[in-house]
Structures are given as structure tokens and as C-alpha cells.
Amino acid sequence: MTTIVDELRLAGCVFAEDEAALLVEAAADQAELRLLVAERVAGRPIEYVLGWAEFAGIRVHVTDGVFVPRLRTVLLLKTALETVASIAAPRILELCCGSAALATALERARPDAIVLASDLDPRAVECARLNLGDPGRAFVGDLYDAVPPEHAGRFDVIVANAPYVPTGEIAFMPQEARLHEAAIALDGGPDGTALQARVAEGASRRLAPGGTLVVETSVRQADATCALFERAGLVPRILRDESLDATAVAGVLV
Ligand SMILES: C[S@@+](CC[C@H](N)C(=O)[O-])C[C@H]1O[C@@H](n2cnc3c(N)ncnc32)[C@H](O)[C@@H]1O
Known part of the structure; x- marks a missing residue:
């Protein structure tokens, strides 16, 4: 040893x-x-x-290339659980799920919930299917396109740790991420908000009235993420947890 x-x-x-x-x-x-x-x-x-x-x-x-879940994403878990605390059998969607660590933690905490997960990368969805209680709840495809249409307008919460690293900053990430995680798991486009914009834009058609979208972001990008939520018809607030070094934006569909 x-x-x-x-x-x-x-x-x-x-x-x-x-x-x-x-x-x-x-x-x-x-x-x-x-x-x-x-x-x-x-x-x-x-x-x-x-x-x-x-x-x-x-x-x-987790298998090669699939994003390794980070501690900071526990902020999305806590926020989603608080949001559905008083809702019986809530319907929850994790977009850009990777291994579906977050969706898995949500369904363990709320066994009465219907938790769905989706990702563009088939390797990630393979992991998600191993992790989720019901493998039939993980789907491959681009953002909301992957999700069966009968769920539209019915989600109480949508959570997403979509890629948010600006393309030009990937080269400065730690080697373990840069060399071993898939580029599509990291690359958030020129200013890091390209995927967040699409997640926000599609949320109003998928959320139930009063439903909440929660997206992980950075301190630097939080205002830009809020602006995207507002443009998409959501009322946003910035969440910050110093102990997790985590930032997120939660937006309600009113
Ligand atoms: C930062 S990782 C987060 C994974 C997981 N949510 C977590 O926190 O462990 C981002 C994920 O988004 C997925 N992704 C990137 N572009 C996507 C798209 N257009 N549609 C769906 N998923 C996408 C990647 O494959 C990757 O698994």
C-alpha cells in the first residue's frame, strides 16, 4: 500500500x-x-x-469522456428539491444530464417523482440508463427534442448543468477535464451562454404554469444567464452557495 x-x-x-x-x-x-x-x-x-x-x-x-459530476452541482439538487417540496409526484427533467448524477440523486430523494433525463452524447445516456432507477427515462438527443412530447407543459422543475465554459477558456482548464472529458460537455460557445440561451428559450413550452428552470452558471456569467431567462419569459433570481463555490439561476414561469 x-x-x-x-x-x-x-x-x-x-x-x-x-x-x-x-x-x-x-x-x-x-x-x-x-x-x-x-x-x-x-x-x-x-x-x-x-x-x-x-x-x-x-x-x-461514469465511462470515458462522460462528464464527471462536480460537487458544486449539489446547488441544483438542493434548489430542485426545495422547489418541489410541497408538490406530490412532481415531474422533473434534467437536460444535458451526462451520467444523470443529478437526476439519480433527485429520484432517490423523491421516489414519488417522475424524473426524466436527456443528453446529446449516447455514451452519457448509456451511463444515465445504468444510474437511473428506470433506464427508460433517459433519452438521447438535442436538448428538449430528446424528450417525449407528451411531457410538454408538465414539468414542475427543469434542471440543467449545460456546458458554460467559453470556447476560448477550455485550453486553460485542468488537464483532467481538458484531455479526458468530451469537448461537447464543456464548450458553452463564444461567451459560455450559447447552450443556456437555448435551454431558457425552450423552457416556457415545457414547464407547467408556475414551474421553475434551474441552470448552473458562473459568478461572471450570472447576469447574462438572468437576461436570457427574462427574454424567455421567466422571472429569474441568482443563487450563490459559497460552501460549494456554486452559482445558479432559478427562473419561474409566471
Ligand atoms: C457540463 S456537462 C454536465 C453533465 C451533468 N449534468 C453533470 O452535471 O454531471 C454538460 C452535458 O451537456 C451535454 N450536451 C452538450 N450539448 C448538448 C445538446 N445540444 N443537447 C443535449 N445535451 C448536450 C454534454 O454531452 C454533457 O453531458
Whole structure:
């Protein structure tokens, strides 16, 4: 174990001890352990080496290229749960779901909810189908086009961590994201709001009256995200959680 910790530390892994313990737990035998350590030392993100990531206390399947859920997205989880707290059997949609970590956490917290998820990347939807309680609730396609039309106008909440990194800033992201996550999972267009604009624009036709759209954003982009919500007929407010270093905009359809 000490050797593995040293190897990981030398390779620059900040949480070498924790990662060594996880790799030992994951490997069936010594030969597999050597293979997993070698992959990690070569720079493959620990989540892809293990085949899972943790989100809100849940282990979700992730495979190569699929966005690794981030802690900050717990702000969307909390906001969505607060929003539907007094609604029986709420209908919830996660757009740009990636592994559907958020949708999975939502359906675990609210087993009475109908939770749907969609993503353009078939690899992401494969993961989503493994993670969600009902694999038939994950769909491949462009934003709302992927969602069966009978749900239009019936969602109490739509959540989206759509890509919001400005194209020109992807080159400055940490190597693990830049080299290992799919470009479509990161690229938010010239100013980072291209996908958010389309998510906001389509929300009024999919939300139930009084329904809420919640989108992750950055401090810098929050005002621009709000403006997109207003243009789409939603009444927005900016949410900020310092402990998660998270920013989101929630907008109500009035
Ligand atoms: C930042 S990742 C977020 C994934 C997931 N929501 C999470 O927080 O872990 C953005 C996701 O948007 C998806 N995506 C990008 N463009 C899309 C589009 N036009 N329609 C649907 N999904 C799209 C990507 O494939 C990627 O999985």
C-alpha cells in the first residue's frame, strides 16, 4: 500500500492515500491492481479508472469522456428539491444530464417523482440508463427534442448543468477535464451562454404554469444567464452557495 501511495503522490495525485485505498478495493487481484495504478499514474482521472464517481453520497457510473459530476452541482439538487417540496409526484427533467448524477440523486430523494433525463452524447445516456432507477427515462438527443412530447407543459422543475465554459477558456482548464472529458460537455460557445440561451428559450413550452428552470452558471456569467431567462419569459433570481463555490439561476414561469 505504501508503495502505491508513493507512486500516486509522485505522479501528482493530491489525495494519494484515499485513491490508493479505492484502487485496492476495486482490483480483483494484484495484476489488476498494477493495471489500475498504472492508468492513474499515466493521468487517467480516478473516476474513469474506477468506473464511478461520487455525487451527493451516491456512486454513479461514469465511462470515458462522460462528464464527471462536480460537487458544486449539489446547488441544483438542493434548489430542485426545495422547489418541489410541497408538490406530490412532481415531474422533473434534467437536460444535458451526462451520467444523470443529478437526476439519480433527485429520484432517490423523491421516489414519488417522475424524473426524466436527456443528453446529446449516447455514451452519457448509456451511463444515465445504468444510474437511473428506470433506464427508460433517459433519452438521447438535442436538448428538449430528446424528450417525449407528451411531457410538454408538465414539468414542475427543469434542471440543467449545460456546458458554460467559453470556447476560448477550455485550453486553460485542468488537464483532467481538458484531455479526458468530451469537448461537447464543456464548450458553452463564444461567451459560455450559447447552450443556456437555448435551454431558457425552450423552457416556457415545457414547464407547467408556475414551474421553475434551474441552470448552473458562473459568478461572471450570472447576469447574462438572468437576461436570457427574462427574454424567455421567466422571472429569474441568482443563487450563490459559497460552501460549494456554486452559482445558479432559478427562473419561474409566471
Ligand atoms: C457540463 S456537462 C454536465 C453533465 C451533468 N449534468 C453533470 O452535471 O454531471 C454538460 C452535458 O451537456 C451535454 N450536451 C452538450 N450539448 C448538448 C445538446 N445540444 N443537447 C443535449 N445535451 C448536450 C454534454 O454531452 C454533457 O453531458
